[in-house]
Structures are given as C-alpha cells and as structure tokens.
Amino acid sequence: MPAEPTKTTATRAAIQGLDPGAFPPPADLKPVDLAAADRVSGLDALELGPKKEKGRLGLRIWNSTWPKLLAIAIVIAIWQVTVLSEWKPIYVLPAPLDVFTVLKDLITTADFWNGVRLTMTRAITGFFLAVLIGTIIGAAVSRFAPLRAAIGSLITGLQTMPSIMWFPLAILLFQLGESAIMFVVVLGAAPSVANGLISGIDYVPRTWLRVGQVMGMKGFAQYRHLILPASLPSFVSGLKQGWAFSWRSLMAGELLVIVPGTVSVGVRMQNARDLSDSALVISYIIVVLVIGILIDQLFNFADGKLRKRWGLTEP
Amino acid sequence: MSTVVRIDDVSKQYGSGSNALLALDHISLDVEQGEFVCLLGASGCGKSTLLSLVAGLDKISSGTLDIGGRHVALMFQEAALFPWLSVAGNVELPLRLQGIGRAERKKRALELLDIVRLNGFADKRPHELSGGMRQRVALARALAQNADVLLMDEPFGALDAMTRDILHDELERIWREQELTVLFVTHNVREAVRLGDRVVLLSSRPGRVIEDFKIGHPRPRRIDSPEVSGQAAEITDRLRAEVARHAS
Numbered sequence: 001m002p003a004e005p006t007k008t009t010a011t012r013a014a015i016q017g018l019d020p021g022a023f024p025p026p027a028d029l030k031p032v033d034l035a036a037a038d039r040v041s042g043l044d045a046l047e048l049g050p051k052k053e054k055g056r057l058g059l060r061i062w063n064s065t066w067p068k069l070l071a072i073a074i075v076i077a078i079w080q081v082t083v084l085s086e087w088k089p090i091y092v093l094p095a096p097l098d099v100f101t102v103l104k105d106l107i108t109t110a111d112f113w114n115g116v117r118l119t120m121t122r123a124i125t126g127f128f129l130a131v132l133i134g135t136i137i138g139a140a141v142s143r144f145a146p147l148r149a150a151i152g153s154l155i156t157g158l159q160t161m162p163s164i165m166w167f168p169l170a171i172l173l174f175q176l177g178e179s180a181i182m183f184v185v186v187l188g189a190a191p192s193v194a195n196g197l198i199s200g201i202d203y204v205p206r207t208w209l210r211v212g213q214v215m216g217m218k219g220f221a222q223y224r225h226l227i228l229p230a231s232l233p234s235f236v237s238g239l240k241q242g243w244a245f246s247w248r249s250l251m252a253g254e255l256l257v258i259v260p261g262t263v264s265v266g267v268r269m270q271n272a273r274d275l276s277d278s279a280l281v282i283s284y285i286i287v288v289l290v291i292g293i294l295i296d297q298l299f300n301f302a303d304g305k306l307r308k309r310w311g312l313t314e315p
Numbered sequence: 316m317s318t319v320v321r322i323d324d325v326s327k328q329y330g331s332g333s334n335a336l337l338a339l340d341h342i343s344l345d346v347e348q349g350e351f352v353c354l355l356g357a358s359g360c361g362k363s364t365l366l367s368l369v370a371g372l373d374k375i376s377s378g379t380l381d382i383g384g385r386h387v388a389l390m391f392q393e394a395a396l397f398p399w400l401s402v403a404g405n406v407e408l409p410l411r412l413q414g415i416g417r418a419e420r421k422k423r424a425l426e427l428l429d430i431v432r433l434n435g436f437a438d439k440r441p442h443e444l445s446g447g448m449r450q451r452v453a454l455a456r457a458l459a460q461n462a463d464v465l466l467m468d469e470p471f472g473a474l475d476a477m478t479r480d481i482l483h484d485e486l487e488r489i490w491r492e493q494e495l496t497v498l499f500v501t502h503n504v505r506e507a508v509r510l511g512d513r514v515v516l517l518s519s520r521p522g523r524v525i526e527d528f529k530i531g532h533p534r535p536r537r538i539d540s541p542e543v544s545g546q547a548a549e550i551t552d553r554l555r556a557e558v559a560r561h562a563s
Contacts, residue, residue: 036488039481040432047445047478207395214370214389215409215460225408229399310398311442 094279103283111263116287119254119265122178126185127246133186134193134242141194142201152198155191163188163249167256176260181253188249189242196238200231233306240299247292319385319464319496320346320369325378327364338364340521341378346464351490351497353511355504355550357558361522362500366466369498387464388457392472394449396441402452403428403437409459427455430489447478451485458493467499471506480538483509487535504554505547509538514550518557525557 076096083095094102106112141148141155166184174180204227212226254266265284272280307313327339338361346352354362367373368380370389396405406424415423428434431451441449450470457465471479487510490497501507507514514528528550532542 033488036484037432040485043478043481044445044448047447048443205395207391207393208397210370210372210389210391211395213372214387215412217412221412225412226397229397232399309440311440312398 091276092278094282099279099282099286102279103286106280106283107287112268115263115265115268116291118262119250120291122181122185122254122264123247123250126182126250127189127243129182130186130189130242130246131193131239134190134238135197137190138194138197138201138238142198148198155194155198158187158191159195159245161187163245164252164256166249167253170253171257176257178259180257181250181259184253185246185249189246192242192245193235193238196235196241197231200234200238201227203234204230233303233310233312236299236303236306240296240303243295243299244292247295251288317348318345319348319350319382320344320498321379321381321383322365322369323379323381325365325368325380326376327361327368327373328376337521339368340523342517342522342524344515344524344527346496346498349494349496351499351510351512353507353514354498354500354517355502355507355514355554356517356522357502357519357554359519359522360517362502362517363468365522366468366498366500369464370466382464385463386461387466388460388462390450390453390457390465390467390470392469394441394446394453396449396452396456398441400441401437402433402439402441402444405441405452406455406459409456409461413461424455424459427458428452430458430493431455431485445478446474447482450474450482454486454489458489464496464498467497469501470499472501472503479506483538484535486510491534504551505538505543508532508543508547508550509536516550516553516557519561526553 079096083090083093087093137151137155141152163184166187167180170180170183174183208226208230212222217226251266254264255270258267258270265288269281269284272284304313322342322344325339325342326337329336329338342365344352354365356362364373366389368375369382370387372389396402397408400408403421403424406427407420410420410423425434425437428437431454433448433451433455436444436448436452441452444452453470471482474482483506486497489495499507499510504514508530511530514530516525516528517523518525528546530546532540532546536543
C-alpha cells in the first residue's frame, strides 16, 4: 500500500518556524454545491417519511398472546361440555381438570424428563442428519442438470410419502433399534430440506446473477457471495418443514419401534394406553403438542427475523 | 482522447433458422474516454442487448467488439442490491472480490457513499432506503468496481420525475468528478439530451444506428431548458418517424 504523502500545512510550517507563505493552502479544494447537497438530502428525508411508532413491548406481547389464550380456552370449554354431556364414560374421556392434575404430577417426575430427553436427543440427531443429507442432495441436484432430471421429481415424491409406510422396511433392515427410527426420520425430513435449497437456488433473481457476473464472481465465489445467501429464506422454510416431518416420523417411530430398555415419550404413551389410562395418554398428547409448537415458534422467530432484515415483510 | 469501447459492425441474432430474431444489425459505435453517450430508441431496438454485449454477459454473433480488456460496471432499472448485506456491505462486496483487506474496504466504502451523498446510511438495509437512494447505492457499488466504463440500463426508469431530475444532477456531477465514461440506455429523449455528450438513435427490429447527435449545449443543463427541449423535439420527430415505419 502506498504511504500517504505527508502534507505540510501553513499552520504546521509556522510552528516549525518556517515561512507560512512557502506553503500555500492546497489549490484543489473544489467549491461545494451546497444547494445541490441540500436538494438531495431534503428529497431523501421526504421519501423516507416519519418513523412508525412500534408501541410498548408489553402491549405488543399482549396483542399477540390473547388470541392464543382465547383459542385454548375455547378448546377446553368444548372438551368440558363433551365430558358433561356424558358422551363417553369418564374413565375413557376424563375431564380437563383431571388431565391437568395428572399432567402436573407427570412433569414433576424425573422419569418423565428422562423420556423427554431421550426423545429430544433422537429428534435433534435425526433432524441434523436430515439437514446434512438434504443439503448435500439439494446442492448436488441444483448443480448438475442430469441429476435433477433423474431424481428431482423423486424428491418431491418422497415428500408426499407417509413416513409410517417406511417402518416395516426399516424394522426388517435394522431390527428394533435406534437405526430404524433414524432411518425413517431422515427419510421424512431430508426431502423437504433438499427441496427448500433447490427452489432457493432456482429462484435467485436473474439481475442479481448478472450483477454478480459483472463484478467478476465465478465458481465458488458466486456460491459464497451470491447464491447461498440469496437462497437462505427458502432454505429456512425447508428446514422448518423438515422439522415438522421429522417430528411426526419420530413420534410414529417411537410408537411402533420399541427399542428394548428405553422409555421414550412414545413408549410411555403406549404403556399408558396398555393400562387404559386415558388421562395419561391425553397428557402425553399435550406434551408432544407443546414441544412441537415451541420448536415451530423457534423456526418462526428465525424466519421472521430474516424476513425483517431483508425487508420481505412490513416492519 | 482514446477510444474506450469500439463496436464495429456488430450483429446479434437470437435463435436460428425460421425462429431467428435479429436484435442488432451491423452496429458501429465508438465511445471515447470520458464521454457520456446515450443510446436512445423505442422498444425492440436492442439497446439493452447492446449493453449486455459490452458487459460481456452475452456473445456477439458477428463483427468485432473491443473494450481493450477494460473493466465495466453495470446498473439496471432496479438497484439489485443484495438484501442480506447492509448498504456499506453492498458497496464493499466488489472490493472484497478484488481481495482488498477489511479495513481498507470499510474506508473506501465510506468514501464512495460520501460521493453519492449517503454518508450516515452505511449501516442501513437496502429496503430501508427509497428507490432513488437505492440507485445511488448501486452507483457507489458500480464505482467500487473500479470500472473504466459505466454501463447504465435505464437506471432512473422506475423513479418519479423529481427524483430523476435530482439524480441527473448527481450523475452528471459524479461523472465529471470521477472522470467516468458512461454508456447510458434510455427511451426518454429529454433525459438523453439532458445527460449525453452524444445521443445515438437506434432503429427498432432490427436495431441499427439511425443517427448520432452531438449535444453541444453547455453543462450543467436543465431538463426543462429551451435548448434541451428544442433538441429533444428534433430527435423525437426522428423517433416518431421510425416508430411509424413499423405500422404496416
């Protein structure tokens, strides 16, 4: 890098006891057109408009929470009315309050949390395996045209396949073991992840590609600086959908493939059914639902952040 | 003065056989160092095609196109900024691709944003800016590419008249200060006369050079000045005659 030339100003010259006149001020000072600058910044200010007031945090949380609370209240009310109507005997369809008592007792036991931990470990391992495999397949399919012709539609086909259909084969292949469950979870989730990446790469706007090309992006640089970041929103949607599929496959797997000696959420639920303990079965349904919703919220949060950053939604 | 872009007898044909479409028909055009040349024509005159050819995004069918290995930068009607990068990040990207270090990049990006009068917006996201501001970021990004020739494809086409008017002043100032060579495509006759040293009028389907107008009015010009209006009227008449030719 060339060093900046040292400028000796008149002031500095005076300090050093030199003749200030020997160093006239630089002549290249251009007159600044202040009127033009004002026009530009005035226009910018007009076009940007005033900032919108977001409102207090508490109020915003309340606004997004009350419809959900209302929905839960309605469901519980319908449930209670059904119980009161004595449509089914109380030991088959217990009242909400009884179930909540059972649920409260359940979530205070260490056994329950061990089961949740096992199930979540499987879910996360399976999901990450699916993401890894889905990403590799997606990248390969979008890169090589013959591969796309060969398996592009197969990926979409796999997505519509109910994962429970894979279990008989999985059990034959891997016996009653973790591998059987993982096999189905990955088969359930990987196509969604792959598809998300493929459509993201396919829909990179043409002008962006042209801009990149003129900038001199080629090969790896083009992927790193343009195609991958540009396909991120679609990829995140794929991840979200992949999670939903892997969670469903996992629950089906835990009910069908009972690995000896493990007590996952699915196994416990199956046990509760064997004991005809309806309240416990419903409790587990609620647990699985809540976990599903929480993780979905996590994805929504990431998706929302991304969209806001990109300006894809109104702030 | 040296010739920066030499377009000699260039034709561009899309497809082949009976489906072939001749977009450009034996175009010859030279652009000198520091010149501001406007390409003007109605729809289908291949003006955007010509820019793509100069930019190297497309291949010519025949003739010679010589830019002497010079770098070009391209701007479109849409700013085409990358939404995952901040305003400064967008301007820094070409510098990054040139392998310039982080600190130097940051400094240079701020200087460029200063040139387009967007200091203070470095950390904003593109979507937080107005259309005119986004085009100025795109201009800063184009300047960051250190290009010898700036190719502009109707860059102000999507902006309102007031914003466009002000951006004409800005582009003229930056062109002069940065000693750029500009090839500017538009279908707006007044815009062409307001900005260009030369206005090259193209015919439609296929695109041919009809006439090369020298615009000698002193700068800075105003788009509503009598000289610009008068010259624009003359060129518009030629353009109308050309459009009418396609009536049958």
